[in-house]
Amino acid sequence: MHRWAALAAAPFRPPADLSADGAWRIPGLDFSTVRGLRYQNFTSAAMLLPNILELLAHVYEAPVGRDDVVTRGTGKGNLRAGDRTALVGMNIRRAEVIGPKDGAVFKARRYVQMDEETVDTVKNSGGFFYSLGPQAAGGEPGEEAFLAMLPAEVSFDDSTEYEGRRDGIEMDNRIETRRFRYYSFDLELQFRGPRGILRVQAPAGLYGMLPVQKEPDATGTYHLADGLEESLPDIFGDTAPDGAAVVRPADSGASAPAPQEQPAVPRSALSLSLSIQPRSTDTYTFDAPDGLPAEALEQVQGVLSSADPRLVAQGEEFAHRLGAEVAETIRSRWAAEGRNPANLRLELRMGSAHRMAAAVVLSRVVANELDHRVYVRVDRMSAIEICPAEATGA
Incomplete structure (x- = not known):
């Protein structure tokens, strides 16, 4: 799925x-x-x-x-x-x-427990407060003042609380x-x-x-x-x-x-459906004797690895021209051999691992020019799948 x-x-x-x-x-x-x-x-x-x-x-x-x-x-x-x-x-x-023709015996259990708790609380409180305090004061203006106090306080507080609790448990066990x-x-x-x-x-x-x-x-x-x-x-x-x-x-x-x-x-x-004849694989090696010149590949790899954005842009433009030439070579070979691109799996290879950037950029150009999905294999690495930019090819 x-x-x-x-x-x-x-x-x-x-x-x-x-x-x-x-x-x-x-x-x-x-x-x-x-x-x-x-x-x-x-x-x-x-x-x-x-x-x-x-x-x-x-x-x-x-x-x-x-x-x-x-x-x-x-x-x-x-x-x-x-x-x-x-x-x-x-x-x-x-x-x-x-499994066994007579089947296997399974035991299923369903257990449900429901807890119920009820609490009732009653509170009562009461009391009184009584305060008595005679006070006296005297003295002439500008002299020491006389103050006398004799307070008396009486208080009473009564509080009661009653609580009732009821717990219930209901269990349902089915087997x-x-x-x-x-x-x-x-x-x-x-x-x-x-x-x-x-x-x-x-x-x-x-x-x-x-x-x-x-x-x-x-x-x-x-x-x-x-x-x-x-x-x-x-x-x-x-x-x-x-x-x-x-x-x-x-x-x-x-x-x-x-x-x-x-x-x-x-x-x-x-x-x-899946009942279709298998694809055949067509291979093109960039750094093969009949492939691209080694000087051109080194130049592409060098400028693509540069930290200067202008050099990188020039390298991509140069790689586009080289990739277009490779695509035209592959297209001409398919036409001469009468091969149907829809039944072909195109694999592009680069034998040197330090030319990784050049291989990926060139392969992307070839995929776009041929409108065909390609698989890039650099040295002993696993194949990298690259689809056309418009994603309309095989």
Whole structure:
């Protein structure tokens, strides 16, 4: 799911050979960007499993939008207008038993405890305060004054408090034992985008367990609960337990259920699959004897490594001329050999590691000139993928 959803919503034409290495890669959708992290979240197992019903209904939306958009939810209407999204669906084609035919017994327990506490408090307080204090004073003006006080105070305070508490605990403990049978499911994943539908077969793409009936039949066979084997014979027809007879709709006289109506798709929509012949690889080495002159490569590397912005600009201009020559050489070779660029994987190589900057700039020019995705390999390093600037090529 994480690998192919973005390709269906990509703004450029998908590669003709989907079985080629890295054909599913979309530039910018990695952990270093906000939209890459957001895309990884919506295509992770943590998001897909809770939304399994949306996947089966073909309405799950995987956003492949702009970096500045952060939303919640996956249903319609929760994504901002203008975002690129892939509508993801899942069809279960076949189920295979991978556990015991009679299933495994699971014990489930549900325990709920509810605590209730009630507290009632009553407070009473009372009292009085009495103060008596005769005072006397005397003396002539300008002489020492005479002041006499004889205060008396009496007070009384009475306070009482009553508290009542009632605690209640209610416990609900339920235990049930049920049989489940393990299955692996073969899936067909469908990714709808602006250019059509991308279909990917995923054998054993989903694992799960389904409940079986509580009691076996007369032959001692446990059947799936709710009659799934009878209602879905195309999925479970070949996976019934040994000795069990699956009643198909045609045998019982019942009519098969009508297929689920899918959203309308334009006739010009592109339907892709993985059964396409593999790509061939075409290689061009910059510093090979029949490649670019060593003096020109050293000059490009030197000016691109300079700290002077003017020299760097001149180096990029010179690299553009050299890259255009390389692109014309490759284009002429393809035309002479009658090769179809859509079925080619172009790999550009540089044998010297200290010419890394020159290799990347030249490869970017070649990708833009040919309007073709290229893979750059410098010395023994892993290949670096570079897409055309307009992202319309193969």
